[in-house]
Amino acid sequence: GDSVTQMEGPVTLSEEAFLTINCTYTATGYPSLFWYVQYPGEGLQLLLKATKADDKGSNKGFEATYRKETTSFHLEKGSVQVSDSAVYFCALSYFAGGTSYGKLTFGQGTILTVHP
Amino acid sequence: NAGVTQTPKFQVLKTGQSMTLQCAQDMNHEYMSWYRQDPGMGLRLIHYSVGAGITDQGEVPNGYNVSRSTTEDFPLRLLSAAPSQTSVYFCASSSPLYYGYTFGSGTRLTVV
Numbered sequence: 001g002d003s004v005t006q007m008e009g010p011v012t013l014s015e016e017a018f019l020t021i022n023c024t025y026t027a028t029g030y031p032s033l034f035w036y037v038q039y040p041g042e043g044l045q046l047l048l049k050a051t052k053a054d055d056k057g058s059n060k061g062f063e064a065t066y067r068k069e070t071t072s073f074h075l076e077k078g079s080v081q082v083s084d085s086a087v088y089f090c091a092l093s094y095f096a097g098g099t100s101y102g103k104l105t106f107g108q109g110t111i112l113t114v115h116p
Numbered sequence: 117n118a119g120v121t122q123t124p125k126f127q128v129l130k131t132g133q134s135m136t137l138q139c140a141q142d143m144n145h146e147y148m149s150w151y152r153q154d155p156g157m158g159l160r161l162i163h164y165s166v167g168a169g170i171t172d173q174g175e176v177p178n179g180y181n182v183s184r185s186t187t188e189d190f191p192l193r194l195l196s197a198a199p200s201q202t203s204v205y206f207c208a209s210s211s212p213l214y215y216g217y218t219f220g221s222g223t224r225l226t227v228v
Contacts, residue, residue, distance in 0.1 A: 032215055043206060044159075044219040051215050089158065095212040102147035102166040102210065103174065104217055108158040 002027050002100065006090050006107035013080055013114050021075040021110050023064075023090035029100070031092040033057075033066050033073040038087045038109075047075075047088070080114045087111050118142050122207050122220035129197040129227045137192040137223050139207030145218075147210040148190040152176065152203040153222075159206065165190055197227045 007022040025033065035047040035057070048057030053068035062077045073090060087109045094101040123138045141148065149164035151174075161174030165184040179201060181193040190209075194201060204224050210217040 034216070036219075043221045044208075046216050046218075049216055093210070093217070095210070095215060101212075103149050103161050103164040104151075104159075104208070105161070106151075106159045108156070 002031070002092060002105045004090050004092055004105055004107035006088075006110050009109070010111035010113060013112070015082055015114055015116050016079045017114075019075070019077040019080045019084075019112070021088055021090075021112070023073045023075065023107060025071050025073065025090075025092050027071070027092060029094060030068075031094050033064070034091045034093070034104070035062070035064055035073070035075050036089040036091060036106075038089065040086070044089065080112075082114050082116055085112055085114045120207055120209050120218050120220040122205075122223050124223060125221065126224050127226070129194075129225065131197060131199060131227060133197050134193070134195050135197065137194075137205055137207075137225070139190045139192065139220060140188050141190075141209040141218070142188065143209060143211070143214075143218065144187060145209035145211040145214070146187070147217075148184065149174070149208050149210075149217075150180070150182065150190070150192045151206045151208065153206060154203050162192065162205075194225075199227045201225065202227045 003026045032051045036044045037047045048059045050057040050066035056065045090107040091104045150162040151159040163182040165171045207220040208217045
């Protein structure tokens, strides 16, 4: 079956540091890939997405590229802020065809803390 | 445009009680799904639906029941609550035209 693996956390950085959160996946087909963010006490918000190989998703200074050859979707940001402190989830889904569409498969989440 | 609405936001149940968590969306999305979030476990799929009248089990379906009689609503029923069902529950909706999922704000359930 499909699965998503994220780097172990928590991750602690100083403000303006470079961020990478690794995400790799195992998929039986060609899924869409997502990064969701959950701020303390809140629900999940879509951060960025990519629907096919070599697509780059970007939002709020965050980027991730869909790499089919390495089955990866690593999240990066060049300069983090205190306000980026949150839990980040990598996920995959299919949207049509086969028997696995209409649902998300999540990684375990990575806690990011950014200090001033 | 309300998006995905979950009610209630908080609930405390006694072991053995039953209740229904409500989820409604106003975006005419075909797909709806329920997840539970536990510390250190990420989000796990409970049940999902790809259209009215169609439901299927996810990773952790035991103790939960769902039905989808309309496109808008996807309630999650706990038939006999157990302490192991203490968790935060999220509902989400999506569509092949959207290529993304919209989440509700969650229901924090405590079973004592």
